[in-house]
Amino acid sequence: MNEPQKKPRLKWLAVFWADLKASTDPALLGVARFLGLLYGPIDRTVSIDQAARKALGRRLPAFVGWRHALGGITYMLFIVLVVTGVLLSFYYRPSVQEAYPSIQYVVSEVPLGWLVRDLHVWSANLIVIAIMAHMARVFFAGTYKPPRETNWLAGLLLLLVVLAFGGTGYLLPWDQWAYWTTTEVLDTISRAPVLGVFASVLQGDAVVSGATLSRFFAWHVIILPWIAFALLLLHFSLLRKHGIAPPPGETREAGDGVPFFPNHLLKAFIVGVLVLAVAISLAALFPRPVGDPADPFTLPSALVSSWIVVDVSLALIRYLGVWGFWLFTLLGMSMALLPLFDRRPERRLRRRPIVLALGTLFFFGFLVAWLAGRQLRSLPPSTQLRPGEMIERFVPEQESAEAPQNEPDAEAEGGEEEQP
Numbered sequence: 001m002n003e004p005q006k007k008p009r010l011k012w013l014a015v016f017w018a019d020l021k022a023s024t025d026p027a028l029l030g031v032a033r034f035l036g037l038l039y040g041p042i043d044r045t046v047s048i049d050q051a052a053r054k055a056l057g058r059r060l061p062a063f064v065g066w067r068h069a070l071g072g073i074t075y076m077l078f079i080v081l082v083v084t085g086v087l088l089s090f091y092y093r094p095s096v097q098e099a100y101p102s103i104q105y106v107v108s109e110v111p112l113g114w115l116v117r118d119l120h121v122w123s124a125n126l127i128v129i130a131i132m133a134h135m136a137r138v139f140f141a142g143t144y145k146p147p148r149e150t151n152w153l154a155g156l157l158l159l160l161v162v163l164a165f166g167g168t169g170y171l172l173p174w175d176q177w178a179y180w181t182t183t184e185v186l187d188t189i190s191r192a193p194v195l196g197v198f199a200s201v202l203q204g205d206a207v208v209s210g211a212t213l214s215r216f217f218a219w220h221v222i223i224l225p226w227i228a229f230a231l232l233l234l235h236f237s238l239l240r241k242h243g244i245a246p247p248p249g250e251t252r253e254a255g256d257g258v259p260f261f262p263n264h265l266l267k268a269f270i271v272g273v274l275v276l277a278v279a280i281s282l283a284a285l286f287p288r289p290v291g292d293p294a295d296p297f298t299l300p301s302a303l304v305s306s307w308i309v310v311d312v313s314l315a316l317i318r319y320l321g322v323w324g325f326w327l328f329t330l331l332g333m334s335m336a337l338l339p340l341f342d343r344r345p346e347r348r349l350r351r352r353p354i355v356l357a358l359g360t361l362f363f364f365g366f367l368v369a370w371l372a373g374r375q376l377r378s379l380p381p382s383t384q385l386r387p388g389e390m391i392e393r394f395v396p397e398q399e400s401a402e403a404p405q406n407e408p409d410a411e412a413e414g415g416e417e418e419q420p
């Protein structure tokens with residue numbers, strides 16, 4: 001009965017497909033290459049479907065192994081962050097009055113909102129582990145050396161962008177933990193020579209306030225995504241240009257490994273499912289609690305950190321002092337810039353003792369600081385800004401001089417209303 005109806009529809013589909021193939025340039029597949037989804041050059045002399053088939057069948061170098069999955073895992077977590085971030089932005093409101101209730105609404109009222117939110121929080125942690133592991137792999141294998149040094153620098157900027165994403169996102173729940181951690185870290189940065197100016201521009205006010213929240217939100221959802229997108233395109237196009245570096249002494253030709261499809265994509269799919277399963281399990285088992293609403297006039301009795309980098313930063317600041325924090329940052333920076341100076345082709349680790357020492361100190365130090373930071377969760381913040389000083393900085397000098405000494409609450413309310 002249905003047969004005569006089906007035929008014209010199928011015919012239309014066949015004609016549509018033929019038209020599409022004939023009118024579409026195979027070079028369009030280059031977009032997929034840019035996004036890291038296809039491997040090898042695109043053959044532009046054939047039709048788009050044949051070019052796609054050829055690209056999918058291309059073989060990877062035989063030396064590509066599981067250690068090369070770290071970059072892909074980082075990429076996948078980045079995509080999870082983008083998707084969950086977009087979903088959260090449907091409900092989140094970036095104002096002092098609405099930020100906190102909007103997060104509470106997401107976790108308690110929106111169907112599966114708690115999962116989306118905690119997946120976002122956990123992916124922000126897992127991406128730091130993945131990116132550090134990826135960076136350590138590249139560093140110790142010496143694959144940052146020419147001709148891949150530009151890609152190392154592009155990767156480094158990506159690391160900064162990932163850190164900036166986490167740092168700006170941390171304040172958005174606008175609870176006591178977010179508020180006081182941001183205050184402490186910004187306070188530390190503002191005491192550094194050049195970065196100090198940057199920190200106060202970022203803060204946008206004498207203390208962390210509604211102005212800071214708006215700025216952090218703009219960076220988090222508008223500025224940083226564009227920078228990250230541009231850097232990812234650069235990272236992948238350089239990767240396609242130079243290929244994945246062979247291990248030292250490798251003699252096999254590139255392209256004699258497994259085909260991209262189905263073998264490599266199947267492996268990538270398995271890794272992707274596993275990582276997603278870990279992230280979802282962590283999100284379901286250890287949801288990030290929401291603290292009390294942010295109050296610039298009351299220090300919280302305890303700080304609960306929900307981001308690895310906060311643990312590391314606070315451990316450095318508390319145990320080694322502000323100078324310890326900066327020394328560790330300098331160590332990271334010198335390690336990051338090393339590829340610009342270490343240009344010898346030698347890649348065997350035992351012949352690169354300085355690199356080995358520097359890398360071990362940094363990655364091991366990061367791990368130790370992270371573990372130490374986890375122990376700090378029940379301590380009160382060591383910020384130098386005490387509530388009294390906060391009020392002085394929050395309310396213009398003359399007003400606070402005129403105000404009766406014993407009525408800080410009245411001032412506090414006035415100050416709060418002035419926030420945008």
Ligand code: HEM
Pocket residue numbers: 036067068069070071072074075076078131134135138143144148151152153154155156157158159162235239243244245
């Ligand atoms: C969002 C962050 C990042 C993503 C999505 C990403 C993705 C990738 C991918 C998929 C690869 C190819 C497979 C592999 O070698 O693992 C790769 C290679 C590479 N990445 Fe990254 N990466 C990121 C951050 C970084 C960072 C922080 C650095 C270093 C500072 C870096 C430096 C490199 C280098 C030099 C290569 C070439 C390695 C080789 O040829 O052996 N990347 N990246």
